Amino acid sequence: DAKTTQPTSMDCAEGRAANLPCNHSTISGNEYVYWYRQIHSQGPQYIIHGLKNNETNEMASLIITEDRKSSTLILPHATLRDTAVYYCIVNLSSNTGKLIFGQGTTLQVKP
Amino acid sequence: DGGITQSPKYLFRKEGQNVTLSCEQNLNHDAMYWYRQDPGQGLRLIYYSQIVNDFQKGDIAEGYSVSREKKESFPLTVTSAQKNPTAFYLCASSNPPGQYYNSPLHFGNGTRLTVT
Numbered sequence: 428d429a430k431t432t433q434p435t436s437m438d439c440a441e442g443r444a445a446n447l448p449c450n451h452s453t454i455s456g457n458e459y460v461y462w463y464r465q466i467h468s469q470g471p472q473y474i475i476h477g478l479k480n481n482e483t484n485e486m487a488s489l490i491i492t493e494d495r496k497s498s499t500l501i502l503p504h505a506t507l508r509d510t511a512v513y514y515c516i517v518n519l520s521s522n523t524g525k526l527i528f529g530q531g532t533t534l535q536v537k538p
Numbered sequence: 539d540g541g542i543t544q545s546p547k548y549l550f551r552k553e554g555q556n557v558t559l560s561c562e563q564n565l566n567h568d569a570m571y572w573y574r575q576d577p578g579q580g581l582r583l584i585y586y587s588q589i590v591n592d593f594q595k596g597d598i599a600e601g602y603s604v605s606r607e608k609k610e611s612f613p614l615t616v617t618s619a620q621k622n623p624t625a626f627y628l629c630a631s632s633n634p635p636g637q638y639y640n641s642p643l644h645f646g647n648g649t650r651l652t653v654t
Binding site for chain 1: 626
């Protein structure tokens with residue numbers, strides 16, 4: 428599975444958009460990009476995933492570059508409850524569950 | 539509501555004792571997984587099961603055992619052979635790959651095990 432690189436931590440003002448980057452330069456053609464987040468002392472929560480096209484759901488948007496070597500998770504209007512560790516993972520869809528969770532990005536949303 | 543229930547939330551044991559962590563799901567998922575998380579670290583896969591009565595070792599299976607007698611349940615036993623059992627244990631489930639393409643993982647809220 429491809430390795431991902433994320434910043435260790437980021438801050439965002441409440442109500443502003445939070446843009447979380449992820450580099451995955453060794454991603455292969457059939458690997459998807461998944462995003463999960465983990466609020467302190469809870470289980471991770473699935474956010475969104477994509478292959479090539481940009482994706483949007485009720486939680487976030489995922490922007491994947493044309494060469495697929497990086498992506499950005501966008502929380503359009505961050506709230507204090509969005510403070511969490513955000514994990515970017517690339518994985519074959521056939522390997523669901525065998526996800527490699529790195530250390531992620533700790534997002535701190537500030538009032 | 540459908541979900542995954544892990545119990546208890548906190549568990550304390552003496553060194554040398556086996557302990558079993560419970561995981562129950564009512565999402566009708568075929569696949570279930572156990573992960574371990576240490577402070578400041580990502581998750582590491584212990585065991586997974588794609589179907590009842592079948593399971594496979596993950597990356598760190600030594601010192602652990604599982605059973606999958608029912609679709610809804612996937613208990614994890616931390617044996618005395620596990621050298622560093624104190625950790626946060628997370629159970630997850632999903633529809634298996636191939637049947638439901640790209641089915642995401644659904645996690646429970648974990649059991650924090652402390653062994654002294």
